Amino acid sequence: MAGEVPSTDSGSAGVGTAEAVSVEFRAATKLYAGQSEPAVRELSLEVEAGEICVLVGPSGCGKTTAMRMVNRTVEITDGDILIEGTSVREREPARLRRETGYVIQQIGLFPHRTIGENIATVPGLVGWDRGRVERRVGELLELIDLDPETRDRYPSQLSGGQQQRVGVARALAADPPLMLMDEPFGAIDPINRERLQNEFLRLQAELRKTVLFVTHDIDEAIKMGDRIAILEQGGVLAQYATPAELLMAPANGFVEDFVGADRALKRLALLTVGDVDLWEAPLAHVGQSTAEVRAKLEDAEVPHALLVDDERRPLGWLSESDLAQEIVPRSPDSSPDPVLDLRDVLRDALSDLMQAESMYAPVTDGRGRIAGVLSVEIISDFLNSPAAQVEEHPAAERPLGHDG
């Protein structure tokens, strides 16, 4: 949505206005001086505009080298890389880099510059006027959810997670159509890493940049990627496919090993709660006669009745003693938690169920109204069915209502 709005007035409306670009590797090869084997061997793949392409593989597979050839921080030995049809070889390196966002694992914030000055690096290099730079910095701080006060702080005064957010904001500052991200969340602790990943996917859903994302973590690749390029030692492309294809049909033994034995479990990360067939909950309303509710329970899939309000929002599960009364009471014995959302990732939903030690969880739609019940049984059935339909895109950024 933001892609078409040229205004830069407020909020995140004008944060991403540049058209994303396509990237094409054409037999791109890198042979470092003094080495007999190339680091990247004839890599060919196409990244569509607005997609996240993850380059993943074990260390030494040349994924970082492949990414760095795009902004010419590593020079191509043979072959070519085209950005929106133009060879990077024909671009002046400094200008090419200013138009390409760059995020690295070590973050690389300038310790002697304030957060505001750090974010303003590329706008400063391309000569924006002061007022525009100031506005842009404010906009980006808001986008990455940092206190405006942090603008005048130095990087050492921020936490690792905050620093990496600033790193992303700095890369986005001049609104580049293409982003290169080299293990951007690699140095962050697991809890914050997940937050940053989700945050970035949320941003990306809005900004629709073309992103080349390097990681060694297959789980991160599955979560972040629209497409994943698995590289083998020596920079050979083993498979280039959507996460679902990769999990369903690994191209060879290497990919299968790399993706791991828990492929079935990983597939859960690709689906949302809305993607599986939910059970129907026997619903009860306050003041309804319990006999009516008990009748409903007899042939229901879920053996418990769920109390909902007039808007069909879940209030809690009714217990035996609740149902022993004449009419349905106002406050049920047990809370409805965990209440899931149709958009929740199935893997997270399972972990919520496990944590609550609950067999069933009510699922609500975007407005909080009951849409069905998810049970542990549904998930285990899904894992056991070999023909489990897998979606084409990772769940976290796929629009709603897309059935498999």
Place this chain on the structure above:
Amino acid sequence: MDSAALAPLLAQVEIRDRSDTNCVQENGTFCFSWALDNFDRYVEPTLQHIVLVVVSVVLGFLIAMGLAVLSHRRRWLIPTFTGLTGVIYTIPSISLFLLLLPFTGRGNDTAVIALTAYTLQIIYRNIVTGLNNVPPEAKDAGRGMGMTDRQLLRRVELPLATPEIVAGLRIAVVSTVAIATLAVFAGGDGLGAEMYRSLDFKTGLLITTGLTITMAVAFDLCLALLQRVLSPWQAPAPRERRARFAALTRRPADA
């Protein structure tokens, strides 16, 4: 004027000066009154000494910076420059002053040339170390965002090397203050000339020595202050306090 009329006056002078006249004649350890009365004569040499030191260190800094920038992207030059400046540094100070005489003549110019040459090693090494210690990820990020080599040097590398560079200047200044006393052998002015004149006079020696030490300490403190002013990011605590204070005093309309 007859001597009878002068007698009381002379007596007065004698009373006032007696201890010191003796002190000076006997070359006592430190003749305080003499020092008080004669302090004026040290002002000029002190100023000359300051000029000698400042000019030499500034010249040395400019040359060393030139060498460092030159060798920054041509790494093979570093051992050459380190070696050359190192050789100069090993020449005994007196020999260097005397060796220069036939070429540059007696005077302050010769002194400045020798003193400048001595600062090169320390300043050059510190600039190179400072540039080497710039975090590689900051350089990678700078280059990856499209900084040219010059922009990277000016905006990232030199600012981050500043603490080490100023540390080098501090050592250079302190040692130059001391070595500059030998400028007298090349016919230079300054506290060295005054010191040389008082070789047989303890009070004079102590005064000139004291002035030299004080000057070195003063220079060092000034540069230490400069170091902090130039690298505010290294002192987060006071800044944060200031920021919090600013937040407290800010009018709600600004917030």
